[in-house]
Amino acid sequence: MQRYIGIRLLQSLLALWVMSLIVFSLARLTGNPMDAMLPLEADRDEYARLEKHWGLDRPLHVQYLTFLGNALRGDFGNSWKWQGHTAMGLVLERLPATLELAGVALAISVVLALPIGVLSAVMKDTPMDSFGKIVALLGQSLPSFWLGIVLMWIFAVHLGWLPTSGRGGIERMILPAISLGWFQVAVVMRLVRSSMLDVLDSEYVKLTRIKGLSEWKVVWKHCLRNAAIAPLTYFAINASALVTGSVVIESVFAWPGTGLLAIDAVRARDFQVVQTIVIVFSAVFLAANLLVDILYAYIDPRIRYQ
Amino acid sequence: MQHSRLYKSTLWIVVALLFLTFAGPTLPAQAAEGQAKVDRLVIGLILPFRDYFRPWINGTPDHNIQHDPVMEWLIEIDPDTGKYVPWLATSWKMAPDGLSWQVKLAEGVQFHHGYGEFTAKDLVHSHALWCDEAYPGRTDMPSSAYRKGMCMVNRVEVVNDHEVVMHCKNPCLDFEFYYSEGANVMIFSKAQWDKEGEMILETKPAGTGPYLFKERKLDQYVLYERGPTPHWKRGVVDWKEVQMTWTIEEPTRYAQILAGETHMTEVNKDLVDQAVGKGYKLIRSRGPAQQVQIFIGGLYFGTEDKETGRYTEHGGTTGKLDLKVPWTKKEVRQAMNKAINREEILEVLYKNRATLQYVGGFYPDLPGWDPTWEQRFPEMYGYDPDAARELLAKAGYPNGFKAKAWLVPFAGAPELIPLVEAVQTQLLEVGIELELVEADVVAGVTPVQRERRANWYLRAGPPSKKAVEAQIALFNGGQSIVHSFEDDTIYAMWQELLQIVDPVKRDALLRKIGNYKFENFEIIPLFDVYIEVLVDPNIVADWAFPGWDGGDIGHVWRITACKQEKPCK
Numbered sequence: 001m002q003r004y005i006g007i008r009l010l011q012s013l014l015a016l017w018v019m020s021l022i023v024f025s026l027a028r029l030t031g032n033p034m035d036a037m038l039p040l041e042a043d044r045d046e047y048a049r050l051e052k053h054w055g056l057d058r059p060l061h062v063q064y065l066t067f068l069g070n071a072l073r074g075d076f077g078n079s080w081k082w083q084g085h086t087a088m089g090l091v092l093e094r095l096p097a098t099l100e101l102a103g104v105a106l107a108i109s110v111v112l113a114l115p116i117g118v119l120s121a122v123m124k125d126t127p128m129d130s131f132g133k134i135v136a137l138l139g140q141s142l143p144s145f146w147l148g149i150v151l152m153w154i155f156a157v158h159l160g161w162l163p164t165s166g167r168g169g170i171e172r173m174i175l176p177a178i179s180l181g182w183f184q185v186a187v188v189m190r191l192v193r194s195s196m197l198d199v200l201d202s203e204y205v206k207l208t209r210i211k212g213l214s215e216w217k218v219v220w221k222h223c224l225r226n227a228a229i230a231p232l233t234y235f236a237i238n239a240s241a242l243v244t245g246s247v248v249i250e251s252v253f254a255w256p257g258t259g260l261l262a263i264d265a266v267r268a269r270d271f272q273v274v275q276t277i278v279i280v281f282s283a284v285f286l287a288a289n290l291l292v293d294i295l296y297a298y299i300d301p302r303i304r305y306q
Numbered sequence: 307m308q309h310s311r312l313y314k315s316t317l318w319i320v321v322a323l324l325f326l327t328f329a330g331p332t333l334p335a336q337a338a339e340g341q342a343k344v345d346r347l348v349i350g351l352i353l354p355f356r357d358y359f360r361p362w363i364n365g366t367p368d369h370n371i372q373h374d375p376v377m378e379w380l381i382e383i384d385p386d387t388g389k390y391v392p393w394l395a396t397s398w399k400m401a402p403d404g405l406s407w408q409v410k411l412a413e414g415v416q417f418h419h420g421y422g423e424f425t426a427k428d429l430v431h432s433h434a435l436w437c438d439e440a441y442p443g444r445t446d447m448p449s450s451a452y453r454k455g456m457c458m459v460n461r462v463e464v465v466n467d468h469e470v471v472m473h474c475k476n477p478c479l480d481f482e483f484y485y486s487e488g489a490n491v492m493i494f495s496k497a498q499w500d501k502e503g504e505m506i507l508e509t510k511p512a513g514t515g516p517y518l519f520k521e522r523k524l525d526q527y528v529l530y531e532r533g534p535t536p537h538w539k540r541g542v543v544d545w546k547e548v549q550m551t552w553t554i555e556e557p558t559r560y561a562q563i564l565a566g567e568t569h570m571t572e573v574n575k576d577l578v579d580q581a582v583g584k585g586y587k588l589i590r591s592r593g594p595a596q597q598v599q600i601f602i603g604g605l606y607f608g609t610e611d612k613e614t615g616r617y618t619e620h621g622g623t624t625g626k627l628d629l630k631v632p633w634t635k636k637e638v639r640q641a642m643n644k645a646i647n648r649e650e651i652l653e654v655l656y657k658n659r660a661t662l663q664y665v666g667g668f669y670p671d672l673p674g675w676d677p678t679w680e681q682r683f684p685e686m687y688g689y690d691p692d693a694a695r696e697l698l699a700k701a702g703y704p705n706g707f708k709a710k711a712w713l714v715p716f717a718g719a720p721e722l723i724p725l726v727e728a729v730q731t732q733l734l735e736v737g738i739e740l741e742l743v744e745a746d747v748v749a750g751v752t753p754v755q756r757e758r759r760a761n762w763y764l765r766a767g768p769p770s771k772k773a774v775e776a777q778i779a780l781f782n783g784g785q786s787i788v789h790s791f792e793d794d795t796i797y798a799m800w801q802e803l804l805q806i807v808d809p810v811k812r813d814a815l816l817r818k819i820g821n822y823k824f825e826n827f828e829i830i831p832l833f834d835v836y837i838e839v840l841v842d843p844n845i846v847a848d849w850a851f852p853g854w855d856g857g858d859i860g861h862v863w864r865i866t867a868c869k870q871e872k873p874c875k
Contacts, residue, residue: 031749
């Protein structure tokens with residue numbers, strides 16, 4: 001087991017290093033940050049001065065090695081766009097907002113998806129099942145940004161029940177969280193439904209019914225537990241996807257999280273911040289996958305490295 | 307029976323809730339007479355440009371909007387006349403040789419937070435922040451597109467506390483522009499700098515403006531509060547607080563003003579019209595602030611630098627003039643202009659809320675203007691597809707030719723995309739096929755322009771209003787990365803201009819340069835446009851701003867509150 005965890009950890013670190021190389025290279029393919037930061041009126045002298053000041057006149061491999069060396073010490077450099085702030089400092093400052101939004105979106109997706117998925121499976125081919133299928137269809141076909149704008153229009157502009165955008169009290173979280181979590185509701189619901197359908201036909205479930213257990217216990221205590229493996233796997237990936245995939249929703253709702261930070265950093269060609277965000281996001285993904293793999297190994301002893 | 311009572315009670319509650327919900331928008335609270343209806347004016351803007359206060363770091367005049375409530379400049383651009391008028395400088399006079407300006411400073415102006423009176427030492431300090439590369443206490447190099455112009459003043463001589471002489475390296479007739487709010491030299495307190503250091507400017511900058519900087523939340527907003535005492539020049543401004551917020555998504559910005567979360571915002575013209583139909587108000591800059599035009603790439607007629615005999619300051623490029631490009635011929639450029647139906651574009655895209663542009667960088671209220679352009683324009687540039695085809699045939703392109711045009715989104719000017727598409731359609735009618743290329747300005751366009759490789763490309767752009775000299779330097783003088791129409795004649799005229807002291811002669815030479823550009827069809831000039839802001843007339847009465855306060859919008863102290871019960875239409 002320890003060997004398994006050790007190998008998985010090394011693989012994760014390797015993947016993280018490759019990500020750093022990819023993001024470093026790709027960022028520089030998107031153009032010179034001087035062209036983003038300096039206005040058109042700037043002349044060549046200004047370009048040369050600033051390039052030298054920011055170290056962009058050095059060879060690429062030197063820039064990368066400098067970046068890597070500093071990153072291993074926890075220094076991801078200073079932001080070029082947000083003067084006076086370190087890149088990691090900005091990401092850590094914005095991360096709570098994203099975690100908050102992702103957490104609420106996740107909670108909404110679980111609270112809605114679980115009962116709909118279970119009932120849809122139990123009442124297969126009934127109006128309840130049809131309702132579940134419609135939820136799934138809408139959830140997976142409606143673009144989240146469109147949904148966000150429509151929700152904003154209805155609930156903020158016309159009804160005036162909720163604010164349009166920004167971060168503040170819980171009322172500001174509702175619309176972006178629903179927009180963000182809506183797709184997950186559909187996916188989780190479908191996973192739960194299909195897993196439950198498999199489990200409901202099992203022999204041991206028939207046995208529980210023969211034993212005289214209430215239908216409620218059969219479904220929620222025995223079937224759901226066994227049907228939870230697939231949704232659990234997706235849950236971990238889902239959680240990290242919500243954290244990293246909130247870019248669009250944060251832009252629509254002006255939610256000051258890491259997604260909006262990423263968009264602004266890309267627009268400004270702030271390589272330091274872009275690199276830091278991608279590496280942090282990669283680490284989150286890798287950590288989530290590692291956790292799931294370790295959980296699997298505990299649950300199923302057959303999963304090991306020889 | 308109980309069920310029936312419960313049902314009826316529930317029904318009444320639901321009806322009451324529905325009534326409250328759909329009863330209509332809540333009316334704003336009525337203000338006490340002579341007061342604004344809200345304490346905090348919220349302005350919904352698109353981009354912060356910079357998320358810090360120190361203007362010399364990657365400086366851009368677009369950043370000025372954030373400084374406008376707090377800081378002041380030597381010279382103001384009057385919104386109503388477009389002229390330079392006194393501000394922290396009460397008068398200024400150029401020496402006969404054009405190499406210095408005697409400037410008298412306002413007296414009794416106090417800095418915020420008790421940092422004393424504004425005097426000559428503060429001007430010396432503010433100038434040095436930009437022009438002294440080794441200024442003690444400043445950690446970052448100063449950088450701004452206008453730095454060369456601002457630092458043409460190479461020495462500030464202090465005569466007394468309220469009088470200085472600003473000495474220039476070369477004749478600096480455009481001093482007024484570079485020390486106005488159109489550029490970056492806002493006045494900082496030397497006393498604060500000496501006492502607190504540089505970083506205090508990010509939390510508690512001491513300016514002399516009517517508002518104090520209160521708080522910044524990165525990427526979200528900046529908050530200002532009214533000064534505790536009446537302002538030395540503006541008196542008591544209307545708002546207790548002013549908040550600038552940033553939202554890049556247009557539907558969200560629009561939703562914010564409709565929901566009452568902002569009181570003024572910028573949206574595209576179609577949404578403006580829709581909002582005006584709902585009762586909102588459109589306020590425009592008092593004068594045109596930008597020129598929408600099509601740049602013609604590849605007009606690199608200037609002599610390149612060889613080993614010696616460098617003609618331009620930044621000669622020597624990797625780009626080459628490519629004579630295979632059809633529009634290197636003047637007749638072709640004229641044909642392209644005559645193929646454009648400007649009136650149609652003006653009506654459809656700009657809702658007739660712009661005026662015709664004649665020459666790039668020239669405005670009626672700036673030096674160098676030639677009133678004959680208006681009369682000559684229809685014959686030389688006016689829409690005439692038949693004449694366009696004749697010109698093309700004469701130039702050797704009877705069947706037209708193929709070329710490309712960049713489609714580059716521009717925050718705040720969404721009309722540029724459909725504009726290029728309209729131009730594509732109109733040019734096709736005379737046989738010119740444009741391939742539209744979506745491009746990112748940083749990755750795709752700027753490097754190509756910088757290296758003079760834009761030979762086959764057209765590009766639409768809205769350069770902002772600035773001093774005419776700055777326009778020529780930028781687009782024709784080879785002084786920056788944007789290379790529009792350049793040739794040895796313009797280079798020579800530009801060099802001559804730099805040495806001219808007499809304002810009358812300078813005006814004449816600027817006119818000569820303008821005519822040269824006009825007669826050589828430098829660009830496809832389209833429109834002089836105004837900056838448009840959508841406001842809630844229940845809250846805001848008016849806003850007088852010239853449109854070229856550096857960041858296009860400024861004069862925040864001229865945003866007046868609606869103090870009457872009815873909306874201020």
